[in-house]
Amino acid sequence: MREPDAEPCCPPLTExxxxxxxxxxSARMFKALGDPVRLRLFTAVASxxxxxxxxxxxxxxxxxxPTVSHHLKKLxxxxxxxxxxxxxxVFYRVEPxxxxxxxxLLRAPAPA
Amino acid sequence: MREPDAEPCCPPLTExxxxxxxxxxSARMFKALGDPVRLRLFTAVASxxxxxxxxxxxxxxxxxxPTVSHHLKKLxxxxxxxxxxxxxxVFYRVEPxxxxxxxxLLRAPAPA
DNA sequence: CCCTTGGTTCGATAACTGTCTATGTTGACG
DNA sequence: CGTCAACATAGACAGTTATCGAACCAAGGG
Incomplete structure (x- = not known):
């Protein structure tokens, strides 16, 4: 009943x-975190x-x-x-x- | 006793x-997976x-x-x-x- | 009203990246 | 050797991206 984007998206990477x-x-998510500045902003918000x-x-x-603003927009x-x-x-929060x-995505496979 | 790169690297994103x-x-890892072709190659190897x-x-x-080769090199x-x-x-495998x-990195925080 | 403070948007630019074709390199097999 | 198959490297090119300064928008005070 929410947004259609709430689906599980994808199986674990190793499946x-x-x-x-x-x-x-999935690449869109990884790409967004694939920049040092964005990663710092994200962890700052998340923590x-x-x-x-x-x-x-x-x-x-x-x-x-302005660059900070640009990266927040990307996120x-x-x-x-x-x-x-x-x-x-303006307050930012992590999408739960x-x-x-x-x-x-990163759930490990059977450990043996 | 192994490579010095075997360190934990970083705390969870939310810490x-x-x-x-x-x-x-950390961004280097995310960036490498931030391309659809590389993600397909990675999951293909991993699985x-x-x-x-x-x-x-x-x-x-x-x-x-050649493009496949290029992406494998990036990974x-x-x-x-x-x-x-x-x-x-030439065989590829996931670095354990x-x-x-x-x-x-993605370990969730205290769930409340 | 005007000014200040917090953020976003715009436009420009340099750097990077994904893709291709063409060419090398490496090993197996007659 | 010569050739073929599997990959890698080199070079070129188009598209994307990170960054900045400048201009703009929104909200509160004087």
């Missing part, structure tokens, strides 16, 4: 070869108190402020973060289903 | 903001019988042979795959420590 479509979908952070809390990653477009304006500030999906 | 160096290292596959087993991903350089020549064929490292 079987991905189809083109599965690969396309911030209350599960959310305003941009001003996490902007200290060594690039200009939003990849479905990893959501944003909400509250008064003067995402970590579950990634965990599923 | 604390990554340092620049941690982000750099192949015996834990390894010759290039000829996995080359059917819709791009030319090797990222430390995700290793290769070994045996006679005419990698899945463990990725699993650690």
């Amino acid at each position: 079987r070869p991905f189809t083109a479509e599965e690969a396309e979908r 911030h108190e209350g599960g959310e952070a305003c941009v001003c809390d996490i902007s200290d990653v060594g690039v200009s402020q 939003r477009e990849a479905g990893l973060l959501t944003s909400e304006r509250r008064g003067t500030w 289903s995402v970590l579950a999906a990634m965990g599923r | 604390r903001p990554f340092t620049a160096e941690e982000a750099e290292r 192949h019988e015996g834990g390894e596959a010759c290039v000829c087993d996995i080359s059917d991903v819709g791009v030319s042979q 090797r350089e990222a430390g995700l795959l290793t290769s070994e020549r045996r006679g005419t064929w 420590s990698v899945l463990a490292a990725m699993g650690r």
Whole structure:
């Protein structure tokens, strides 16, 4: 009843070869995290108190402020973060289903 | 006693903001998997019988042979795959420590 | 109102990346 | 040797991306 994007997406990486479509979908997530600046922003949001952070809390990653905004947009477009304006500030939080999906992707096979 | 690269690398994504160096290292892995073709190649190797596959087993991903070779090289350089020549064929297998490292990265926090 | 502060959007640019064709290289087999 | 099959490397090119400064938009105070 939610968004159609809430599906499990893909089996574990080690289960079987991905189809083109599965690969396309999963690659988007990996690609979004495949940049050092974005990874720092993501971990900053994910580990911030209350599960959310305003941009001003996490902007200290060594690039200009427009660049921070650009990367946050990419993370939003990849479905990893959501944003909400509250008064003067904009708060970002991790999309909850995402970590579950990634965990599923990396679930190890039978350990022997 | 093994390679110095066998370190845990990084804490879970949700534990604390990554340092620049941690982000750099982890992003390399994510970036390598952030391409649909590479993801198909990786899953094909990871799921192949015996834990390894010759290039000829996995080359059917819709791009030319040199392109396959190029992507396999990227996966090797990222430390995700290793290769070994045996006679005419070259076999690729998943670097075992990698899945463990990725699993650690995505370990969920306390679920409440 | 105007100004300040927090963020986003725009436009430009340099760097990187995925893809191809063409060419090498390596090993097996007559 | 010569040839063939399996992969890799080299070089070229188009498309994408990370970055910046400048301009813009939104919300609160004076």
